[in-house]
Amino acid sequence: MGWLLDGPFWIALSGLFLIAMARGQGTYWLARAVTEQTLKRTHPVEGWRASVHDWLQGEGPQRGRDAIHRWGLVMIPLCYLTVGFQTLVLAAAGMLRIRWVVFTLVQIPGALAWGLIYATIGFAVWEAALAAVAGSPLALVGLAAILLVVGTTIVLSHRRKRDRALP
Numbered sequence: 001m002g003w004l005l006d007g008p009f010w011i012a013l014s015g016l017f018l019i020a021m022a023r024g025q026g027t028y029w030l031a032r033a034v035t036e037q038t039l040k041r042t043h044p045v046e047g048w049r050a051s052v053h054d055w056l057q058g059e060g061p062q063r064g065r066d067a068i069h070r071w072g073l074v075m076i077p078l079c080y081l082t083v084g085f086q087t088l089v090l091a092a093a094g095m096l097r098i099r100w101v102v103f104t105l106v107q108i109p110g111a112l113a114w115g116l117i118y119a120t121i122g123f124a125v126w127e128a129a130l131a132a133v134a135g136s137p138l139a140l141v142g143l144a145a146i147l148l149v150v151g152t153t154i155v156l157s158h159r160r161k162r163d164r165a166l167p
């Protein structure tokens with residue numbers, strides 16, 4: 001993506017904006033299609049699949065959609081200022097089946113902010129962080145230790161939940 005940032009600023013900003021819009025639309029439509037197809041094509045009668053199916057058709061998503069329509073749409077542009085949480089919010093918008101026009105309009109300021117950040121300081125910060133870690137064996141060991149602790153915590157948490165769910 002360096003080629004995009006080597007040209008004039010407006011080209012970098014436009015390209016990054018379009019990338020953010022495409023990613024957001026892709027995440028939204030994937031989540032929306034999966035939700036729609038699940039509701040149309042499956043009719044489980046027992047187990048966790050039935051619970052998920054009932055939940056998707058129930059009051060929860062409707063209340064969520066109503067809340068987002070009322071005051072929660074601000075989360076869509078704000079999610080572009082986060083790492084990781086962005087995908088969750090964009091997928092939730094699709095899962096809640098927010099109207100496409102509304103989603104797209106509120107997505108624009110967030111995608112523009114994301115493009116502006118990465119066209120100015122974003123990639124420089126990432127490159128500096130990677131260079132710092134790559135140049136220091138101690139930082140690399142620290143990063144590996146953090147990843148190991150996080151991974152172990154996630155695995156153990158899932159095992160505890162699974163063990164509690166078993167009869």
